[in-house]
Amino acid sequence: MSDISAITVKNLVKSVATQEGELTILNGINMDVKHGESIAILGPSGSGKSTLLGLLAALDSPSSGEIILDGIAIQNLDEEKKAAMRKQKVSFIFQSFMLVDTLNALENVMLPAELAGISKAKEKAKAMLERVGLSHRLNHFPNQLSGGEQQRVAIARAFICEPKVLFADEPTGNLDAANSKKVADMLFELNRESSTTLVLVTHDLVLAKRCERQLLMDSGELSEARKKHLDATQPSVVKADSEPVKAEAS
């Protein structure tokens, strides 16, 4: 079992039909992530990072290529089996949070634990929200929370089932320096204590450097990031239009 990779990707291609014709978003991605490894994916806005993460978590289907998640070839699964696999092994922190609008913070965090039949879901959800500094916002609905608070609820929700693999799309994108550090500490605690494999998309060079490996997405192609890509004095390589590289990275 231990020699099976957490994630293996072979020649992954994602194309979509647009009004201007076919657009190739991912152009032959290969990668291998070991169990318990932490990986940061950097790259400019629009380069295909979120698209790749969605495919790896079986939330979307590739045009061609193979994804093997914890020994299972996910392209061979029907939607029902994919959903079961996600519930069992995977958590996802979305760039846009994807909280349930009609549930308050506590209920949002409890939901996956209840669906997975975990006992004491409410107590666990409360403890998780306390860890992300939101004990005073349990009864607030998503539209009554700031962007950073919604992000922390999403993080608490992703952690509650102690997933085998955690995918996070810009987990610190809306947080100030203090909360970014708190969230990053939590991510690596989960990585250490539960051997959770981390695959993070981030523009935050401090977070990226804490990962064991850094990959660079550029125009739908993935390669090992070089030192210059992690150098905050040359931020143009990874900087998104809307998300400047954090000042504390320098």
Ligand SMILES: Nc1ncnc2c1ncn2[C@@H]1O[C@H](COP(=O)(O)OP(=O)(O)OP(=O)(O)O)[C@@H](O)[C@H]1O
């Ligand atoms: N369903 C779709 N139809 C058409 N184009 C799409 C679709 N999904 C993504 N794209 C395009 O593919 C490219 C990659 O998108 P993606 O969201 O993966 O980028 P990203 O690297 O995550 O960017 P950011 O850092 O801004 O979040 C973008 O140019 C986007 O407009």
Ligand SMILES: [Mg+2]
């Ligand atoms: Mg994105």
